[in-house]
Amino acid sequence: MRILVAEDDQKIASFIVKGLKQAGYVADHVSDGEEALLMAQANPYDVAVIDIMLPKMDGLTLIEILRKQRINMPVLILSAKRSVDDRIRGLKAGGDDYVTKPFSFSELLVRIQALLRRVNMTPSPVKLTVGDLSMDLLTRRVMRGGKLIELQPREFALLEYFMRNEGIVLSKTVIMEHVWGYDFDPQTNIVDVLVSRLRSKIDKTFNKRMISTIRGVGYVLKNPE
Amino acid sequence: MFLKILNNIGRKVNLRLSAAFSLLFIASSLLLFGITYIMLSSFVIREDTTALRLKMFELWVHYQSGGVSSLWQELLENRQQQIESFIVRVADNQGSTLFLHTPDIYSRLDLERFERSASSENGKIVRIRLRNSKRTVETSILKLADGNILQVGIDVSRRERLLKRVRSTFAIAIIPLLLLSFATGSLIATRTLKPISNLSTAVRSIIDTGNIRARIPTENPKNELGDLVNLFNRMLEKIEVLVQSMKGTLDTVAHDLRTPMTRLRGSAEMALGAPPNIGSCREALEECLEESEHILTMLNTIMDITEAETGVMKLDRTEVNISTLIEECVELYAYIAEEKGITLYTSVVQGIVIPADRGRIRRVVLNLLDNALKYTPEGGTVEISTTCQKDFLKISVKDTGAGIESDDLPFIWNRLYRGKQQTDKPGLGLGLSFVRAIVGAHGGRVNAESTPGNGSEFSISLPA
Numbered sequence: 100m101r102i103l104v105a106e107d108d109q110k111i112a113s114f115i116v117k118g119l120k121q122a123g124y125v126a127d128h129v130s131d132g133e134e135a136l137l138m139a140q141a142n143p144y145d146v147a148v149i150d151i152m153l154p155k156m157d158g159l160t161l162i163e164i165l166r167k168q169r170i171n172m173p174v175l176i177l178s179a180k181r182s183v184d185d186r187i188r189g190l191k192a193g194g195d196d197y198v199t200k201p202f203s204f205s206e207l208l209v210r211i212q213a214l215l216r217r218v219n220m221t222p223s224p225v226k227l228t229v230g231d232l233s234m235d236l237l238t239r240r241v242m243r244g245g246k247l248i249e250l251q252p253r254e255f256a257l258l259e260y261f262m263r264n265e266g267i268v269l270s271k272t273v274i275m276e277h278v279w280g281y282d283f284d285p286q287t288n289i290v291d292v293l294v295s296r297l298r299s300k301i302d303k304t305f306n307k308r309m310i311s312t313i314r315g316v317g318y319v320l321k322n323p324e
Numbered sequence: 325m326f327l328k329i330l331n332n333i334g335r336k337v338n339l340r341l342s343a344a345f346s347l348l349f350i351a352s353s354l355l356l357f358g359i360t361y362i363m364l365s366s367f368v369i370r371e372d373t374t375a376l377r378l379k380m381f382e383l384w385v386h387y388q389s390g391g392v393s394s395l396w397q398e399l400l401e402n403r404q405q406q407i408e409s410f411i412v413r414v415a416d417n418q419g420s421t422l423f424l425h426t427p428d429i430y431s432r433l434d435l436e437r438f439e440r441s442a443s444s445e446n447g448k449i450v451r452i453r454l455r456n457s458k459r460t461v462e463t464s465i466l467k468l469a470d471g472n473i474l475q476v477g478i479d480v481s482r483r484e485r486l487l488k489r490v491r492s493t494f495a496i497a498i499i500p501l502l503l504l505s506f507a508t509g510s511l512i513a514t515r516t517l518k519p520i521s522n523l524s525t526a527v528r529s530i531i532d533t534g535n536i537r538a539r540i541p542t543e544n545p546k547n548e549l550g551d552l553v554n555l556f557n558r559m560l561e562k563i564e565v566l567v568q569s570m571k572g573t574l575d576t577v578a579h580d581l582r583t584p585m586t587r588l589r590g591s592a593e594m595a596l597g598a599p600p601n602i603g604s605c606r607e608a609l610e611e612c613l614e615e616s617e618h619i620l621t622m623l624n625t626i627m628d629i630t631e632a633e634t635g636v637m638k639l640d641r642t643e644v645n646i647s648t649l650i651e652e653c654v655e656l657y658a659y660i661a662e663e664k665g666i667t668l669y670t671s672v673v674q675g676i677v678i679p680a681d682r683g684r685i686r687r688v689v690l691n692l693l694d695n696a697l698k699y700t701p702e703g704g705t706v707e708i709s710t711t712c713q714k715d716f717l718k719i720s721v722k723d724t725g726a727g728i729e730s731d732d733l734p735f736i737w738n739r740l741y742r743g744k745q746q747t748d749k750p751g752l753g754l755g756l757s758f759v760r761a762i763v764g765a766h767g768g769r770v771n772a773e774s775t776p777g778n779g780s781e782f783s784i785s786l787p788a
Binding site: 184201203253279281288289292293296314315316 | 609610611612613614616617620638656657659660663683686
């Protein structure tokens with residue numbers, strides 16, 4: 100998987116590239132719009148991360164040109180503006196998702212992976228398994244260590260999201276977006292409450308905990324083995 | 325200096341208007357007089373000319389029939405009837421006078437001049453001033469069949485005097501008229517320009533003192549200038565709101581972002597200063613992340629509030645089903661209420677649709693619920709209900725919390741205000757301020773009632 104990162108701030112770019120490499124991707128960094136266009140024309144990227152405020156050619160123009168030239172890889176827009184209008188403009192120009200600065204890397208990663216999945220169209224499995232935890236998406240049965248766990252709909256949705264993103268830290272914002280379908284900062288501890296309920300159901304009676312809290316970032320579900 | 329120049333410009337406009345008014349007045353008076361004068365003079369001149377021609381024809385007939393003697397006869401008769409005022413002269417082709425008849429009014433005729441005027445062509449009327457009698461005469465000649473010349477003159481002094489009188493009357497009248505028109509002009513100009521000068525006085529005082537609270541008095545709000553003044557006042561109001569809100573935002577940012585920033589800085593500094601230890605470093609980094617998250621949330625909320633209060637916020641209005649929205653919000657808080665042992669009731673009227681910004685109104689309702697749940701102790705109840713009023717939809721959230729002291733009640737909507745007894749509770753202190761700002765941007769109202777010890781009720785009214 101090869102990812103193009105067009106970002107003019109060296110520090111931000113370096114932490115994105117570093118993080119992506121750690122996650123097992125190949126990342127190319129460019130720091131202006133024209134260079135980004137050349138690179139995108141020359142190489143088949145799977146995803147592009149494009150900052151809106153780029154020197155020489157701004158991000159929106161870049162995306163429009165790419166789309167006109169039928170270079171159709173998914174694009175994740177980075178922006179310092181957080182108004183709804185900017186988001187709409189970005190998506191209209193041909194972007195596929197939008198992240199506002201400051202963002203956490205884990206959130207960026209989750210969004211990139213979602214875009215990759217969307218493109219590759221991997222048929223969604225009927226059954227998800229992480230360690231001794233399994234979820235049947237058809238019968239909606241959740242089992243851990245052979246024991247049936249009763250979950251309420253939101254808890255089920257949250258667990259499904261965790262299991263699909265095994266090992267990835269999920270921020271409160273992305274959880275909110277996926278479990279409730281709202282794209283705003285919760286500013287309440289709803290996510291914490293739901294996670295703690297889920298945790299009490301799938302972790303409490305077991306020795307090894309699967310869901311852990313990453314303070315200041317979010318939550319992650321990992322195979323404890 | 326600047327004021328003086330402003331003043332001068334104001335006066336100049338006034339002066340120019342008055343001058344223009346007078347000029348217009350004079351021009352139209354002149355035109356009117358000119359037309360009247362021309363008509364009058366052409367009429368009297370025609371009268372004289374016709375009389376002269378008639379006389380000439382009459383005398384010619386007499387001359388033709390009986391020569392000079394017949395002419396003499398006729399003139400004598402006329403004199404007896406006292407209808408005589410014509411000078412009649414017959415001259416030979418050399419120009420020397422053969423016959424001259426002068427009425428009594430010309431005591432002594434300035435003959436030389438009269439004779440000289442006879443040298444012009446046939447039928448042409450010549451005008452001469454007789455030196456010795458101060459009279460003006462119009463004369464014409466006719467060549468007779470025997471080669472002699474018949475010259476007839478008519479006294480036009482009366483006519484000249486009349487026209488002169490008309491002219492001088494006008495000249496005398498025009499001076500007071502001019503003054504009057506200038507005075508009227510400047511009066512009208514001053515009256516018209518008064519609102520403008522009020523406007524510039526007010527603007528000047530605003531510029532000089534920086535007091536944007538000043539407003540311009542309107543004398544007649546119905547006319548165009550009144551309208552301008554009203555618009556100006558509305559603009560001032562808008563600027564005032566903007567400036568106040570900016571100040572508020574700056575105060576909040578300057579004051580309240582310092583606290584989390586200090587915590588963030590403190591954590592990092594402590595970790596760096598302590599002996600290297602992975603565990604404590606991790607903890608410090610976690611704290612830093614949490615604080616930065618906190619700062620970001622706060623900044624976003626402050627910006628939303630400012631945008632809403634200043635009217636910069638663009639609301640994405642759609643038809644929103646309020647009962648569905650409230651049910652979603654309640655569902656979101658169901659777990660929290662359950663955890664805290666609070667009963668959450670909803671009694672909403674189904675199917676009410678109002679034009680609103682769905683995302684923002686949802687945040688408003690969530691904030692109200694969050695607030696109520698935060699301040700209600702275990703075992704309490706929180707109830708959210710809707711009431712349809714005339715043109716408004718009221719959403720209220722009632723809790724059985726500690727309530728708010730009546731001293732605090734008016735201030736709870738202010739930014740970062742927290743009641744005295746509630747300083748220990750977590751929260752940004754921006755929630756209610758956000759509620760008020762968003763509801764205000766929708767054209768709605770907020771209200772809070774409370775009985776200390778029994779609970780509070782917060783309500784918002786949105787235009788339906």
